[in-house]
Amino acid sequence: MLLQPSTRPQVGAQLAVLAAGIALGATAQEWQGTRCVLAALPPQALFEVSRSVDDFEAADLSWQPLRGDQNARTATQLGRAQKHSGEAALRVDYTFLGGRPLEYVQVTRPLEIPEPGLGLGFWVRTDGTPFPLRVRFTDTSGETHQLDLIDEPAPGWRFVAVALDGPGTAWGGDGNNRRDYPLKLAGICIDRTGVEYAGQGSLWIDDVGLVAKRQVPDTLRVATLGLRFGHVYEPGESVALRFTGQGQRVRWTATDDRGTACGQGEGPATGTEARFAMPVPGHYTCRVELLGDGGVLETQDFQAAAVPADTAARMSDFVGLNCHFGQNAYPLECMDLMRRYGIGRIRDEMGWVYVEKDKGQYALPDHLRKYLAHAAVLRMRPLVILDYHSPHYDQGGFPNSPEAVAGFANYAVNLVRLTQGTVNEVEVWNEWIGGCGMNGKPGDHGPEAYGRLLAATWSAVKAAHPGVTVVGVGGEYGKDCAQNVTRMIAAAGTASMDAFSIHPYRYPRAPEESALTAEVSGTVAAARAGGATAPAWITEIGYPTHRGQGGSTPAAQARHAVRTLLLLQATEGVQRVYWYDLKDDGLSREYNEHAFGLVHHQEYNCAPKPAMVAVSTFARLTAQAQVTGVRQLGEAYAVTYRQADGDVLIAAWTTSSEGTSLRLTGKPAAAWDMMGRRLPAGVTMPLALEPIYMQGNGIRLAE
Ligand SMILES: [Ca+2]
Ligand SMILES: [Ca+2]
Helix, strand or coil: CCCCHHHCCCCCHHHHHHHCCCCCCCCCCCEEEECCEECCCCHHHHEEEEEEEECCCCCCCCCEECCCCCECEEEEEEECCCCCCCCCEEEEEEEECCCCCCCEEEEECCCEECCCCCEEEEEEEECCCCCCEEEEEECCCCCEEEEECECCCCCEEEEEEEECCCCCEEECCCCCCCCCCCEEEEEEEEECCCCCCCEEEEEEEEEEEEEEECCCCCCCEEEEECCCCCCEECCCCEEEEEEECCCCEEEEEEEECCCCEEEEEEEECCCCEEEEECCCCEEEEEEEEEEECCEEEEEEEEEEEECCHHHHHCCCCCEEEECCHHHCCCCCHHHHHHHHCCCCEEEEECCHHHHCCCCCCCCCCHHHHHHHHHHHHCCCEEEEEECCCCCCCHHHCCCCCHHHHHHHHHHHHHHHHHCCCCCCEEEECCCCCCCCCCCCCCCCCCHHHHHHHHHHHHHHHHHHCCCCEEEEEEEECCCCHHHHHHHHHHHHCCCCCCEEEECCCCCCCCCCCCCHHHHHHHHHHHHHHCCCCCCEEECCCCCCCCCCCCCCCHHHHHHHHHHHHHHHHCCCCEEEEEECCCECCCCCCCCHHHCCCCECCHHHCCCECHHHHHHHHHHHHHCCCEEEEEEEECCEEEEEEECCCCCEEEEEEECCCCCEEEEEECCCCEEEECCCCEECCCCEEEECCCCEEEEECCCEECC
16 A cells, blocks of 8 residues: 555645744744645535536437346436436436345446546435445546546435546556546446345436536635644643635634534634634544635635643554655654654655665665654654665566565665664565555566565575564455465565564454454464464554545544554454554545545645544553453453553443443543543443543453
């Protein structure tokens, strides 16, 4: 999941300048502008129809269902019972049988899209079943491109649309993953909600059109008093905001992450000020609406975290965060921000292509030197990935030849030498079999080829720097993970690594329903059976918050992050987790790779998502604590820790939204919710989807 530098957005230069020199926690009391997170607009606000394709008012129907072996049973007709416009709409009758490898509705008609810059949109009426809606096009080479429509499923008519130059998947044709125009519509696809989904019904489509992006007004500006990078405050502090916009009025409402109001107001479009207090830890949002003749013109969210000041002093040894300083895509202040949230471990990279610019000459370019120096100052503990190709070896492909393998090992040894004192841990490659970062470059990337690379790298690094931790396997993932890990370890030799790493992504599914611990335990057991004794490191796992397939709400990201960390820490053989990743890597609302962050992109001043506060709370409360057990009681889960002072800490939650309680023996001395707020402590504690923490001397789960 580490993207290539070429796909990285540029650092928001303006804000980087703005943020420069503003230390975290600075109290300079002057008004300073900050870009706020733009509210996710519905497709109607994002697109306008530029050319009608079909309003279904003509007598003949040009839309036909596909009847291939992947298609649900489908019939199309013009219907008059429902319509968005005129007298008629397209009625689609579907029957999903369930249990088939693939099953979807696809309806299509002849339609050519001559040039780039357009999108497809239409009105759809369903019963509210959250069917994923997609469009497929073929390009001139016959390559098929599939895109998710931007949709918020609900009963009744709604507009859905997508820009055809947006993120998508592709197969067939010339395989270049480029949309070579003109494109032809292959169909509108209505997918099932899950493999087991079975059912029949009707949905309606009307007013299909080619759409263009609408010009969205962008005049609302927010300034804050004493701007700080990342909008991190201490509980008890207040936020002051001032608004400017081209409209009539502004209206603001501040709430915490539970939806509890902390303030509201309204005033002229320019000059209105908002003030609200953040009395307790948590995540706070001030929603600002610019109002004009046409109602709400613009909506933005100022998001802030209230995190106890002692968080940085209580660093978790278990959890780290993935970053992209190595791709020059993160402002350096992000590192200070991590410290503020109590995270001292970074996983990043120092690519071969940068470090060995001239063959046999090793040096750190500026951007790597800067992040290394900043990590040293902040006493961060980086895990550095040794990764990807070098143009000097094997034609820039996977290092397979003896010369390339030796070249890679030399790069590893020299990188460790150049970073000595700060970097004590390296990981050999990232997602070798999956081909991450290689963009289809040639070479053998099977498990045995990796084993040879790891063995040579291990020997060379350990000979020169015996104290450095070498992590093998490089983040294997997928359905053959356990088997591939075993083969890699067998080829490298079981003693060729201090730890091995895997990437058990499963977003958007919850860790429990997707059997996270069973999967990880299975991989650990397979490695053990193969003779490896090294612990497992989860060097990537995460939940992106993009809109569309695979996306999670910010609230789900937060609770799944904490539950994942708790479950993994309680899994035998797992020593460490690096969450993916610290901040959003781009600004697209619909692209998963732009939305993994625990905080927003630097264009939004790295403002927190709720998950950042939740992970910070986990790190603070579990710091220096040892897991002593994990229990599942029906739909409830409880992870028990022993703290350094002998106290017991229990974290518990339920996977069902129904009311469940946890009974304890002994009354906790203190209890907190997932965001670090104090809760009333008792022997019976109500559970929710969001974990809670209970601490006390001798408390335990009642039988
Ligand atoms: Ca119509
Ligand atoms: Ca193509």
